Amino acid sequence: MGLKHLISIRDIGKKEILNILEESKKMEDVLNSKKTLKIMEGKILATLFYEPSTRTRLSFETAMKRLGGSVIGFTDIRNTSVMKGESFRDTIRVVSDYGDIIAIRHPCEGAARLASEYSSVPVINAGDGSNQHPTQTLLDLYTIKREIGRIDGITVAFLGDLKYGRTVHSLCYALSLFKDVEIRFISPEELRIPREIVCDLLERGVKFQEMETIDLEGVDVVYVTRIQRERFPDPNEYERVKGKYKLTLEHVKDRDLIIMHPLPRVDEIDPRIDDLPQAKYFQQSFYGVPVRMAILKMLLDQK
Amino acid sequence: MGLKHLISIRDIGKKEILNILEESKKMEDVLNSKKTLKIMEGKILATLFYEPSTRTRLSFETAMKRLGGSVIGFTDIRNTSVMKGESFRDTIRVVSDYGDIIAIRHPCEGAARLASEYSSVPVINAGDGSNQHPTQTLLDLYTIKREIGRIDGITVAFLGDLKYGRTVHSLCYALSLFKDVEIRFISPEELRIPREIVCDLLERGVKFQEMETIDLEGVDVVYVTRIQRERFPDPNEYERVKGKYKLTLEHVKDRDLIIMHPLPRVDEIDPRIDDLPQAKYFQQSFYGVPVRMAILKMLLDQK
Amino acid sequence: MGLKHLISIRDIGKKEILNILEESKKMEDVLNSKKTLKIMEGKILATLFYEPSTRTRLSFETAMKRLGGSVIGFTDIRNTSVMKGESFRDTIRVVSDYGDIIAIRHPCEGAARLASEYSSVPVINAGDGSNQHPTQTLLDLYTIKREIGRIDGITVAFLGDLKYGRTVHSLCYALSLFKDVEIRFISPEELRIPREIVCDLLERGVKFQEMETIDLEGVDVVYVTRIQRERFPDPNEYERVKGKYKLTLEHVKDRDLIIMHPLPRVDEIDPRIDDLPQAKYFQQSFYGVPVRMAILKMLLDQK
Numbered sequence: 001m002g003l004k005h006l007i008s009i010r011d012i013g014k015k016e017i018l019n020i021l022e023e024s025k026k027m028e029d030v031l032n033s034k035k036t037l038k039i040m041e042g043k044i045l046a047t048l049f050y051e052p053s054t055r056t057r058l059s060f061e062t063a064m065k066r067l068g069g070s071v072i073g074f075t076d077i078r079n080t081s082v083m084k085g086e087s088f089r090d091t092i093r094v095v096s097d098y099g100d101i102i103a104i105r106h107p108c109e110g111a112a113r114l115a116s117e118y119s120s121v122p123v124i125n126a127g128d129g130s131n132q133h134p135t136q137t138l139l140d141l142y143t144i145k146r147e148i149g150r151i152d153g154i155t156v157a158f159l160g161d162l163k164y165g166r167t168v169h170s171l172c173y174a175l176s177l178f179k180d181v182e183i184r185f186i187s188p189e190e191l192r193i194p195r196e197i198v199c200d201l202l203e204r205g206v207k208f209q210e211m212e213t214i215d216l217e218g219v220d221v222v223y224v225t226r227i228q229r230e231r232f233p234d235p236n237e238y239e240r241v242k243g244k245y246k247l248t249l250e251h252v253k254d255r256d257l258i259i260m261h262p263l264p265r266v267d268e269i270d271p272r273i274d275d276l277p278q279a280k281y282f283q284q285s286f287y288g289v290p291v292r293m294a295i296l297k298m299l300l301d302q303k
Numbered sequence: 304m305g306l307k308h309l310i311s312i313r314d315i316g317k318k319e320i321l322n323i324l325e326e327s328k329k330m331e332d333v334l335n336s337k338k339t340l341k342i343m344e345g346k347i348l349a350t351l352f353y354e355p356s357t358r359t360r361l362s363f364e365t366a367m368k369r370l371g372g373s374v375i376g377f378t379d380i381r382n383t384s385v386m387k388g389e390s391f392r393d394t395i396r397v398v399s400d401y402g403d404i405i406a407i408r409h410p411c412e413g414a415a416r417l418a419s420e421y422s423s424v425p426v427i428n429a430g431d432g433s434n435q436h437p438t439q440t441l442l443d444l445y446t447i448k449r450e451i452g453r454i455d456g457i458t459v460a461f462l463g464d465l466k467y468g469r470t471v472h473s474l475c476y477a478l479s480l481f482k483d484v485e486i487r488f489i490s491p492e493e494l495r496i497p498r499e500i501v502c503d504l505l506e507r508g509v510k511f512q513e514m515e516t517i518d519l520e521g522v523d524v525v526y527v528t529r530i531q532r533e534r535f536p537d538p539n540e541y542e543r544v545k546g547k548y549k550l551t552l553e554h555v556k557d558r559d560l561i562i563m564h565p566l567p568r569v570d571e572i573d574p575r576i577d578d579l580p581q582a583k584y585f586q587q588s589f590y591g592v593p594v595r596m597a598i599l600k601m602l603l604d605q606k
Numbered sequence: 607m608g609l610k611h612l613i614s615i616r617d618i619g620k621k622e623i624l625n626i627l628e629e630s631k632k633m634e635d636v637l638n639s640k641k642t643l644k645i646m647e648g649k650i651l652a653t654l655f656y657e658p659s660t661r662t663r664l665s666f667e668t669a670m671k672r673l674g675g676s677v678i679g680f681t682d683i684r685n686t687s688v689m690k691g692e693s694f695r696d697t698i699r700v701v702s703d704y705g706d707i708i709a710i711r712h713p714c715e716g717a718a719r720l721a722s723e724y725s726s727v728p729v730i731n732a733g734d735g736s737n738q739h740p741t742q743t744l745l746d747l748y749t750i751k752r753e754i755g756r757i758d759g760i761t762v763a764f765l766g767d768l769k770y771g772r773t774v775h776s777l778c779y780a781l782s783l784f785k786d787v788e789i790r791f792i793s794p795e796e797l798r799i800p801r802e803i804v805c806d807l808l809e810r811g812v813k814f815q816e817m818e819t820i821d822l823e824g825v826d827v828v829y830v831t832r833i834q835r836e837r838f839p840d841p842n843e844y845e846r847v848k849g850k851y852k853l854t855l856e857h858v859k860d861r862d863l864i865i866m867h868p869l870p871r872v873d874e875i876d877p878r879i880d881d882l883p884q885a886k887y888f889q890q891s892f893y894g895v896p897v898r899m900a901i902l903k904m905l906l907d908q909k
Contacts, residue, residue, distance in 0.1 A: 036345030042642030044671055046664070055397060058349070058375050062401040065347055065373040070671040072664050076379075076682075086870035094661060094869065097892035098668040263397065264389035286400035339648030358700060361652070361678050365704040368650055368676040379682075566700065567692035589703035 040069030046099030047073030343372030349402030350376030646675030652705030653679030
């Protein structure tokens, strides 16, 4: 991988991304073959979750255990030395002497980067506030590659909350590394994609459009996100927006596209869509396991 | 086993029960021989505990690890996506893509059945509210078989709270599958066995008696349950009842019977009974491990 | 080891301590060689943490997993049968039928000893209130042996809260088993070493001094402890004392000594000390793993 840690998708280039996707495919094949891997036998992943995230934690644990390794960690800082006033730095230094690799989730932006400076072992960012969650971006890319067959030349529509959704921002950046990708941002005025992301795309010469109405004509991937009630001071406004940006059967039923969602979802996708062949969000969630297996293996091989 | 999931003891017949008990004996023999099993190597049990139950959770985890497998899961819904509004269905679909088998405990009746409809892997009901807890019933039957040598023809006295105790209801049903079993219900008026259980036994032609005084003459098994304070509006009434239905040395000392209890207990058994050869409740608790090993193995073999 | 359980450092003699340190060195060598051990394959450690202690728990879990074993347990009594009124005795009896060895932490003095009386498997005290934490004492001794090369004939200064720090009391006792050890107690008047420890040292003929000013002349080991705010009714008094007993660069920079701390620390050590070769507290924390591996192995071999 050429990298000691995986903190931000911006730290890795297209070639490294493709290597990870290739290794992920090998891992998926092993999973499907039901063969037992032992390449992490005797190795320990430390999962340091300073805020709850069951899905991400279980996906990392599954990945490590499927590789034959073990897991230690915490999921609740009320039960940690942090509560006794221990510094973040000390916690990381101590834990990096226990485990062979660390996956950290923290509410503060930059926490994973800081951890990588104190750690004697590789650190994977499993989400730091509204900032980065690179394994999510990699599994998003893997889903596109596996389900469409290519990333170059595709058109991706992002739908919903484009302002606060870190998965959207990171995936935009990652897509900009590929050739001839087009992006369509569909959101209410209040939740438009931030100007710095737009500037970034302009600089990189990525074609994109912004719109307030759902139009999926020519789209290969529609990436839906959850609109959170707490973003709206006025509950009526929330209800209005929520209804308008909900994906329905009519939007997708005869289209040749795939539907993705980082999950958990609430009601932004009509449940009848779940049974369509276009619905790939559970597949996407499953792909988190082989992608994280690949990342764990590559970082430890590197080391 | 012929079954994809284990949701209710009512889903399986006598033949299947006997198969499970036979397989459990093999597992117990392996445990006693201290041999290391690897038949679940690379396999993952997901324990989804929507309400706390340390004993059941540790027993399942022990069973899976004794088989050479791994465990992922959660024990506290405060730290799960459920708190972000995720549907039960989505959680089950996602987790069933991570693990090879699921054990679920949930406060709502029917939750495990629902989970089995969404899951792509076998689901074991580890207790759904006041409804079912089939692995408990199977370990109860195993305890009787191992300690008495047979189930046909025995007399079982249930003592204490017969109204709310789901273990009692399920075990009654299971016993009704065996030949010439007699049942004695000993409880205060307020906590009598429900009429639907009685009807069920009548229909199946099982001999039974109801009484308010402890009489263990001719009994092979006395199955004690905890009387919970919160069942009584009047604390004095609780104290009176509790004293009257406490098992004492005098009740059992010269009798050829075994004493069972699903645990945890509070003070419904005189502690001096613990040292009697008739006391089998800790043995019963231990039997939970080989029985759950057998169930895990049989459901995964099936799959 | 000659012992069935490890409850108090006072239960084991010098010879047994040296055996444990020797076995710990072998474990450290295996860890450094990155070889995979399987000597605990199929074995289960039950970690019963009745009060939180992430560091100790993760260290025990790491030790067991590095040996090839598995771990079950709980870290939060809110989720246990204890909350249903179950007796401590019953919990221990049940869990000792699940696991092969138990590590218990409990807020009450004597809890681990009591557990060892009910358990059918070896019990390790992982801290019982202000009383004992023998694996900490053993890793402290191991740190001294590894970093200085000997324990006989050394001079150890204890700094900070000597009144409440159980690690200090236990290590004093353990040091008294070795030849020609000298001890220097440096603390505010309010946090002096208790008179019973002093009496004990007098009886055993150990040379010691008490002082209120930091003087590290001739010292081989300075063992720093955290001064807790809650020990002082007057916050101003706390601030005064804290400043006076903080270890600074000036105290240690040109001295041939090692600095230890049981961690977590707050601000009783100047952070610039972390980069000095004398700073051994992270090394000390790491040594917790091989020492606990040795203890797990020796207790299970014994059994």
